[in-house]
Amino acid sequence: MKVLDKLVLKNFFYLFLLVIATFISIFLIVDVIEKIDIFIKNRLTIDQAVMYYLYQLPFFVNIALPMSLLIATVFTLGFLKKNNELAAIKSSGISMYRVSAPLLIAGVLFTLFSFVIEDYLVIPANRKRIEIERDQLKRRKYRKKTTLENLSFQDSQNCNVFIRWYSVKMNYGKDISIQYFNDNVLIKRVDAKTVKWDEKEGTWRIKNYILRELDPEDGQFFARSGIDSTVNLRLKPEDMTFLTLNPEGMRIKELRIFIKRIVSTGNDPARWLVNLHYKFAFPFTCFIVILIGIPISVLRPGKDIAFGAGFSLLLIFIYYGLIKFGQSLGYHQILPPALSVWIANCLYFVTGGYLFYRIRQ
16 A cells, blocks of 8 residues: 555656646746836846745745646546556555545645645745835835825724825824714714824824814704814824735734724725635645546546646636635625635535545446
């Protein structure tokens, strides 16, 4: 059995390395062709270009993993079938379940590997790559946001804050409205032309404001205006700063903190919950593609390996399409965040499990 496991794994890893190297090479060539003009225009040195693609490499590896694993699985068993080795193994009383065991174990290990490199290698490397994009290539889409517009926060259960424009650098905003409620009834409202964080006092200072308060006796609002005053809010400048961050480039721990802050300010965290669940769902693709690749190789009529490889690529493209479609449904709250990114995995897992069950027949 050890000899069989070594044979299967040796062929599998050889093919896997060959396929993933091919995919990464294609990704690199396409990316270089796409960005060569930008590199030349911004006079990027060869050393800087090399560092740029070294930081890009972990991302390419993680994206290419599922495709490479599926094709390597199909080719490994396909060659055994083509050379009649698979028939000889089965005739000796060894089941396909046993032949598949080392591949499934490899799938579990690659799932863990994908999860770890995404959080500890891909994201830190992407941040370095974005620094080069922003600083050396001067790409606008990667510039750090310094101003925010049309902000809304739930400062407390009975207090909502709206700011039309805010400068993160200056801790200064324009057109702020603070609304206070009691049992969902508006009882006080403060509208000010400007708001600025007073570092010395540790509070917000408003200027040119109008205060409206509800008179409990006649149910009418009375108003008074002022030039300069302070307002006590739980909201702090750092709560504004976190809105300039890119949650898609956060590690799991950072994203969880981000979501808590989104919820605490009364904003909708649906999009970021989808992204959080995706970080757990995507690595499982590594196991699922191997699970579904095994029966594709064994149950496929004939010995045409090229057909198996082509069909595998089709399955991967359909899978990625389902993932993106599910994410979109999650973003628009048509599906719960977890279900939106796990639905493709569940569908492929059930299909793969059923086909895998059939290989014993």
